[in-house]
Amino acid sequence: MTDKVRVRFAPSPTGSLHIGGARTALFNLLFARHSGGTFILRIEDTDTERSTEESVAQIIRSMKWLGLDWDEGPDKGGDYGPYFQSQRLELYRKEAERLLKEGKAYYCYCTPEELAARREAMMKAGKAPRYEGLCRNLTEEDRKRYEAEGRKPVIRLKVPQEGQTVVEDIIRGTVVFENSVLDDFIIMKSNGMPTYNFACVVDDHAMGITHVIRAEEHLSNTPKQILVYKALGYELPKFAHVPMILAPDRSKLSKRHGATSVEEFRDQGYLPQAIINYLTLLGWSPPDGEEIMSMEKAIKEFTLERVNKTAAIYDVKKLTWLNSHYLRELDLDYITEQVIPFMVKKGIITQEDAEQNYEYIKRVVAVSRDRSKTLDELADAIAFFFKDVEEYEEKGVKKHFCKENAAELLLKGAEALEKLEEFTHESTEHAFRSLTDAMGVKAAELIHPTRLAITGRTVGPGLFDIIVLLGKEKTVSRMRKAAEWIKNNEKI
């Protein structure tokens, strides 16, 4: 075995990848890349009841979308595969068998029902619900009798009842557990599948994992796993338990807290760069305090020592701020490509439009993207470039259309634009300003109603950017249509 760092992210495919899992994966990747090590993805699908193929696919999809690329694992292969625990059953059986032979583990024939009943009784008696080692010293006859009853045994590890198990955690320091609080836990289920605490250890050893970096919820499992390491004669890896990510109400993240899965954020129009940047800052901070950072920079600066111990409450507002930052800073073509699916989904354009008018869409995005926080929002914000204005924002109508001269100004403005040979930012602006100068009104008195007329809104990009992109024909007709609308509504 070499000193080379090998870490893994080991999700169980029982749901989508949520931001907590993504953050754990990210920290593993950051640590691996920082130290020139290997990042492994291992699917822990030993729960045959709850694991699904769809979930595996979704996790993989989310990780790829985020740019969390693994070196070994599904789709990649590697020298330590297979990377699905369900395909490694022989290994677990072999190791469990060894423990049995060495007298470090034993068969237990207690049924789940019996166990549950006893657990309940112990709880009622105010005692800690632990397995008391009933089957620890079964005779050969006992076993035969149980087998004859058709009972399927599980395999339990013999846990020492004396002494302590110490976890040396890179983030939390030394954590001591009394062995007396542990019981003889199950390592192999009656259906032949290993339990988490067993499979995880066997695999981490078999795959040469040097650092186990995972969420804090596993800290309490660690002494059990250390006992397995010892029983199996394995060398211990280093442990690092990263703080949890909590919902705004300080509780564990769940569906009722709105978006928590990576795909939900994606569908809401968040960029992977923003999510990664945000997650990087949750539980870790760079030495220089500079918060806007690419994954490359995070890799350069990431150390486990700077990971903090306290659970973090995730704050969508900050994620959103980062998202708007990347929306305006990232490559224009990239953002354009990202926003198109949202436009298509909303029926603003068709896929064909997108292909034919790509350059135009790109120009629209260029003048508009500064103002949106998400791709979804951006798609809405630029819709008027592609669809006619159906209605005018109410507060804008009150403000800009209810003035005496609004319709007249619009008409005159339209006329001025129509006469233009050259239709540029400069020429249209000049036309507007000379018109208002001649009329003795402020340019704003024409600008505001015009924006409302051609976009339906009071907010948006610079007016002349809009006018030029919209083109003479559409601009003029929308202005006239608005003037008409104003006249009709005055009568009422």
Place this chain on the structure above:
RNA sequence: GGCCCUGUGGUCAAGUGGUUAAGACACCGCUCUUUCAAGGCGGUAACAGGGGUUCGACUCCCCUCAGGGUCACCA
């Protein structure tokens, strides 16, 4: 309930015995401006509580409280 972890502004988060206790998001002003953003400038706001140790504690120790995790043939 037992065990374990944690406790700096609303949120993220620097800080490792002596600091005017950084910074970011959010919020509030001002500024820029054709609107809205962005930008610039400024502002409100924190060491959970109580005991120790020390010349001196946000920093070390203990207790309390609070939050979280875990005690499954889930991971």
